[in-house]
Amino acid sequence: MAPASTDTTTHTTAGAIPNAIPNAIPGAMTGTAATATTTTRRRSMQMTPEQFRAATGLGEPQCARWFPRLCEAMQAYDITGTARVAAFLAQTGHESLGYQFITHELWGPTPAQALYEPPSRKAMALGNVRAGDGKRFRGRGLIQITGRANYSVCGAALGADLTAAPELLEQDAWAARSAAWWWRTHGCNALADSGDFIALTRRINGGTNGLEDRLRRWKVATAALS
Numbered sequence: 385m386a387p388a389s390t391d392t393t394t395h396t397t398a399g400a401i402p403n404a405i406p407n408a409i410p411g412a413m414t415g416t417a418a419t420a421t422t423t424t425r426r427r428s429m430q431m432t433p434e435q436f437r438a439a440t441g442l443g444e445p446q447c448a449r450w451f452p453r454l455c456e457a458m459q460a461y462d463i464t465g466t467a468r469v470a471a472f473l474a475q476t477g478h479e480s481l482g483y484q485f486i487t488h489e490l491w492g493p494t495p496a497q498a499l500y501e502p503p504s505r506k507a508m509a510l511g512n513v514r515a516g517d518g519k520r521f522r523g524r525g526l527i528q529i530t531g532r533a534n535y536s537v538c539g540a541a542l543g544a545d546l547t548a549a550p551e552l553l554e555q556d557a558w559a560a561r562s563a564a565w566w567w568r569t570h571g572c573n574a575l576a577d578s579g580d581f582i583a584l585t586r587r588i589n590g591g592t593n594g595l596e597d598r599l600r601r602w603k604v605a606t607a608a609l610s
Contacts, residue, residue: 431455431469431609438608439473440601442483450483453556457564462573466609471576471584474601476526476563478594486559487524497522500531510534524553526563527588541565 437447499506500518510531523530539546575584
């Protein structure tokens, strides 16, 4: 995860910390025959739960769990059309090991994890200025939000005080929406539109770790949504 975004968009932070994402997008899911609609200036795309299941490879319980949350998040952050949706599902699917893990549960700290604690250079880059910040602001969400500074910026964008309650990102709705926010803020929609999946992977990962699995997921998702 890169240091906090330099996005200059003005956001309002809510005074109280909600227990769920407010103002859920209507129509994202209605019963078992749900259809989520995403729209761009160029085209609109409807994704059914069946397509979502084929695109992600999730079983029915996990599909029911994640379909509405991801549809809400993608619609809110303009992750629309086959190219963007397929890329987003591929990358978040890889980052979360198939939507199984949304936080780093284990914390030793190991020698590598200790680098996230002050006064290390990595800790300073992430805004971790207090003892224990490495663990407190460890990676959470479908695209791991990491470090005090990133939690602060993300929280301002989502309308929640994530520095006071970082564990909110362990809830499905916040995990999905934080990933969608990060995706749009870091220019991933444009990269998905360009079709340069390797550049997109570098934007998220900083390298090409797991590229084979990411590409496989991308091809599967693109075929399912086309």
